[in-house]
Amino acid sequence: MTVYQFEAVLNNGETKSLADYQGKVLLIVNTASKCGFTPQYKELQELYERYHGEGLEILAFPCNQFMSQEPGTDAEIAEFCSLNYGVTFPIFSKIDVNGEQAHPLYQYLCKEAPGMLGSKAIKWNFTKFLVNRQGEVVERIAPNTKPSECKEQIESLLKEKV
Known part of the structure; x- marks a missing residue:
């Protein structure tokens, strides 16, 4: 199984297959718009601009499960990201990442790359998952790790052949 078996709804209402x-x-x-880590959007956009042409895609999944730090509608979230951070990478419709209502993609990601002490739950906003060109989850990255600190892993994965 890979991430390609999943689909999710973009924030414009369009269903997108991860295939x-x-x-x-x-x-x-x-992601979340009212979190201490929200400025990571800037570095995510910088990574996207730098590596998108080489095959990097950044997929943002807004979530309101952590201290209600993503209260907006999909349209409000899109506007916030565009106006404040110039985000051009795909932003999906708001989802749950933990619990019984967790999106199936996140259930899969958490199973494939458990957190500290084997925890499957997402700890906080801006938890990151790196997926290789074959659709395999290779790493879970902590929320407090800045996107710019992921360059080495991203560059390594970009060098791999499909």
């Missing part, structure tokens, strides 16, 4: 990203390196991030 559309086959052959790409993915950085999948649960």
Whole structure:
């Protein structure tokens, strides 16, 4: 099984198959607009601009499960990201990443790359998952790790052949 078996709804209401990203390196991030880590959007956009042409896709999944730090509608979230951070990478519709209502993609990501002490739950906003060109989850990255600190892993995965 790979991430390509899943689909999710973009924040414009369009259903997107993750199979559309086959052959790409993915950085999948649960995001929030009112979090101390929200400025990571700037570095995520910088990574996207730097590596998108080489095959990087960043997929943002807004989530309101952590102290209600993503209260907006999909349209409000899109506007916030565009106006404040110039985000051009795909932003999906708001989802749950933990619990019984967790999106199936996140259930899979958490199973494939458990956190500290084997925890499957997402700890906080801006937890990142790196996925290789074959659709395999290779790493879970802590929320407090800045996106710019992921360059080495991203560059390594981009060098791999499909």
